[in-house]
Amino acid sequence: MSAAYIIRRLLLMIPTFLGVTLMVFAITRFVPGGPVERALQEAQSMADGEGGEASSGGNELRAGALSKDQIQMLNEYYGFDKPVLVSYALWLKKLVVLDLGDSTRWYEPVWQTIARVLPVSTFYGLVSMLLAYLICIPLGIIKAIKHRTTLDSLSSILIFIGYAIPGFIVAVLLMSCFSFYLEWFPSGGFISDEFEDLGVFAKVIDLFYHATLPLIAYTIGSFAVMTMLMKNSLMDNLAADYVRTAMAKGFPFRTAVFRHALRNSLIPLATHFGSNISFFIGGSFLIEQIFDIDGFGLLGFESIVERDYPVVMGILAISCVLQLLGNLLSDICVASVDPRVQFE
Amino acid sequence: MFYISPRLLRRFERFRAIKRGYYSLWIILALIAVSFVAELWINNRALIVSYEGRLYFPTYTEMYPGNTFGLDYVHETDYLELQKNMRAKKEKGEKAGWVLMPLVPHGPLDTSSREEGYAPYPPSIKYQNYLGTDSTGRDVLARLIYGFRMAMVFSIVLMVFSYIIGIAVGCMMGFFGGWFDLVMQRVVEIWSNVPFLYVVMIVSSIIVPSFWMLLAIMVFFGWQGMTYYMRSQTYRERSRLYVLSAQSLGASPLRIILKHILPNSLSIIVTFIPFAIAGGISSLTALDYLGYGLPPPTPSWGELLDQGVENLDAWWVAGSVVVMLVLILTMVTFVGEAVREAFDPKKFTVYE
Numbered sequence: 001m002s003a004a005y006i007i008r009r010l011l012l013m014i015p016t017f018l019g020v021t022l023m024v025f026a027i028t029r030f031v032p033g034g035p036v037e038r039a040l041q042e043a044q045s046m047a048d049g050e051g052g053e054a055s056s057g058g059n060e061l062r063a064g065a066l067s068k069d070q071i072q073m074l075n076e077y078y079g080f081d082k083p084v085l086v087s088y089a090l091w092l093k094k095l096v097v098l099d100l101g102d103s104t105r106w107y108e109p110v111w112q113t114i115a116r117v118l119p120v121s122t123f124y125g126l127v128s129m130l131l132a133y134l135i136c137i138p139l140g141i142i143k144a145i146k147h148r149t150t151l152d153s154l155s156s157i158l159i160f161i162g163y164a165i166p167g168f169i170v171a172v173l174l175m176s177c178f179s180f181y182l183e184w185f186p187s188g189g190f191i192s193d194e195f196e197d198l199g200v201f202a203k204v205i206d207l208f209y210h211a212t213l214p215l216i217a218y219t220i221g222s223f224a225v226m227t228m229l230m231k232n233s234l235m236d237n238l239a240a241d242y243v244r245t246a247m248a249k250g251f252p253f254r255t256a257v258f259r260h261a262l263r264n265s266l267i268p269l270a271t272h273f274g275s276n277i278s279f280f281i282g283g284s285f286l287i288e289q290i291f292d293i294d295g296f297g298l299l300g301f302e303s304i305v306e307r308d309y310p311v312v313m314g315i316l317a318i319s320c321v322l323q324l325l326g327n328l329l330s331d332i333c334v335a336s337v338d339p340r341v342q343f344e
Numbered sequence: 345m346f347y348i349s350p351r352l353l354r355r356f357e358r359f360r361a362i363k364r365g366y367y368s369l370w371i372i373l374a375l376i377a378v379s380f381v382a383e384l385w386i387n388n389r390a391l392i393v394s395y396e397g398r399l400y401f402p403t404y405t406e407m408y409p410g411n412t413f414g415l416d417y418v419h420e421t422d423y424l425e426l427q428k429n430m431r432a433k434k435e436k437g438e439k440a441g442w443v444l445m446p447l448v449p450h451g452p453l454d455t456s457s458r459e460e461g462y463a464p465y466p467p468s469i470k471y472q473n474y475l476g477t478d479s480t481g482r483d484v485l486a487r488l489i490y491g492f493r494m495a496m497v498f499s500i501v502l503m504v505f506s507y508i509i510g511i512a513v514g515c516m517m518g519f520f521g522g523w524f525d526l527v528m529q530r531v532v533e534i535w536s537n538v539p540f541l542y543v544v545m546i547v548s549s550i551i552v553p554s555f556w557m558l559l560a561i562m563v564f565f566g567w568q569g570m571t572y573y574m575r576s577q578t579y580r581e582r583s584r585l586y587v588l589s590a591q592s593l594g595a596s597p598l599r600i601i602l603k604h605i606l607p608n609s610l611s612i613i614v615t616f617i618p619f620a621i622a623g624g625i626s627s628l629t630a631l632d633y634l635g636y637g638l639p640p641p642t643p644s645w646g647e648l649l650d651q652g653v654e655n656l657d658a659w660w661v662a663g664s665v666v667v668m669l670v671l672i673l674t675m676v677t678f679v680g681e682a683v684r685e686a687f688d689p690k691k692f693t694v695y696e
Contacts, residue, residue: 015530015534016530016533016534016537019530019531019534020534020537020538023534023538023543024538024543024546027543027546027547027550028546030550160674160677161670161674163677164622164670164673164674164676164677165669165670165673165674166626166629166630166673168630168633169626169629169649169666169669169670169673172649172652172653172662172666173666173670175653175656176652176653176656176659176662176663176666180656181659285542286630286633286634289634290653300542301545301634304542304545304546304549305549307549312546316539316542319539320537323537324537
């Protein structure tokens with residue numbers, strides 16, 4: 001793994017990034033019902049004095065409320081007056097100086113909109129990441145050592161459900177059982193209304209009281225994959241010759257596992273390690289929508305609903321960059337823990 | 345191409361030996377079969393109507409307007425009402441025909457109302473809404489079964505189309521190599537970095553998609569999954585002697601790929617199919633849940649899930665769809681695990 005390799009990989013990210021963003025940019029451009037139509041709709045409903053029940057095909061709108069010049073101005077304001085590639089180039093030019101433009105829904109810089117949801121997303125991302133590692137590695141080890149025992153089979157059922165059922169269905173299940181019927185947990189939100197008045201300890205309690213169910217839903221998916229990965233790779237290694245040799249030399253089983261087999265078994269986990277770089281935007285919009293958590297995912301979803309394309313593009317750009325960097329980071333991790341792997 | 349090799353037979357035997365996967369497959373196939381004739385047992389159209397000495401079989405035919413059976417309207421006959429009328433006449437001793445209704449006399453689209461309360465109505469044997477109704481009074485069981493059929497058909501067709509494209513592209517990349525491979529590798533990388541659900545939502549927020557439109561959108565953004573595996577597999581097979589000898593005999597690339605490489609890659613393809621179907625069901629349900637999937641009033645699990653979350657009081661809505669989803673997805677995954685194990689058995693050493 002040389003510096004030249006990393007630089008080459010970084011350079012290769014550029015065409016991929018351009019491809020992804022251009023594709024989505026072009027899609028948002030061919031869409032009726034963009035911000036201009038939305039402004040028209042608002043103006044018209046204001047003029048009509050009642051909620052304009054216009055269909056999503058904004059073309060049918062009579063431009064009665066606004067004059068041609070005003071529409072032209074709006075188009076210019078949102079950059080819709082230029083061809084796709086030109087406005088894409090303009091978007092890129094702004095992106096180079098890290099300017100994502102202004103949200104057409106909140107009328108503020110996209111960065112500000114995103115910054116608002118970051119604390120919540122960071123909390124969930126960080127905690128669920130930590131939980132995943134803290135549960136999966138020990139559980140995987142136990143399952144490998146106690147292969148085909150009751151403990152293994154019992155935890156396998158749970159893991160299997162987590163593997164087969166998508167997180168948002170688990171979320172619906174958890175919410176209807178534990179917050180609606182049993183009323184053990186609140187039905188959504190990030191903190192209580194009276195959060196500000198609570199003491200430090202009570203604040204933490206309140207936070208986790210709200211976070212328990214979403215965290216389970218978040219973690220359960222990665223939990224299954226990681227635990228099985230850990231278990232299988234440890235079992236592969238336990239069957240390897242070098243562990244048998246260590247045992248034959250008279251090492252106790254415990255030492256053979258923890259000193260020899262375990263270290264090598266962590267390598268497959270490293271292949272996913274890089275994706276943790278995007279932990280603070282990892283929130284699924286489905287889970288956030290169900291629990292009404294004002295995070296990154298929900299922001300992305302609402303921006304699509306409201307056709308707030310600068311935010312949509314901003315979110316896409318950020319997650320794309322992080323994903324690409326995460327892939328590279330994973331490869332670096334693998335290469336650094338496994339000397340046999342050579343990326344050239 | 346469909347010559348059954350002893351190896352394939354052995355794998356099938358191994359699959360059969362993994363009981364939970366094998367039985368899950370049968371249950372799923374049976375459910376699909378049953379749902380395909382859902383019109384016969386869960387429908388608001390009668391199976392048989394006997395009226396003035398003539399028999400009518402309305403299930404699969406054109407709709408019969410009400411005046412066919414002497415009712416005073418021309419829209420589709422309400423067979424439950426017709427049945428009630430005829431029974432009432434019989435009790436009075438008049439001559440009347442009879443109506444044989446399906447087991448569950450509700451279709452996925454027709455709404456029913458009751459005298460007491462408001463929809464969603466709870467499960468009731470009297471009204472034959474065995475799983476209750478949703479918030480517009482449509483039968484949950486009917487929507488569940490028709491929604492299952494929709495989800496299954498959708499994900500199978502989705503899987504077939506994305507596999508055809510993915511396998512074709514992957515094989516060509518591995519077979520031709522060179523600049524084609526390089527260019528396509530970039531394309532595939534771009535495609536796999538596009539956030540799938542996010543982009544499908546953007547597109548379907550623009551056009552309200554029909555079944556085929558949604559399918560096309562999802563294939564367009566999701567075909568690349570198989571290319572990696574097929575590319576490396578083809579690349580490996582290509583350097584084998586049998587491919588070289590076929591090539592020197594003058595076989596065309598198409599023939600080599602179809603006759604030689606694909607049959608040898610079958611095991612890879614097969615092991616991914618169940619997981620692709622489970623993924624298809626989840627994606628469709630997620631999209632429908634968010635309101636960006638199939639257009640209403642198509643019966644769909646996602647739409648039921650949405651209603652269930654909106655009305656958590658009506659436990660029978662969320663409850664039945666979540667139970668169905670958990671059961672089906674678990675069984676599909678059982679099948680997937682069994683297929684994978686049958687095709688690639690792993691023997692572990694256990695220290696005592």
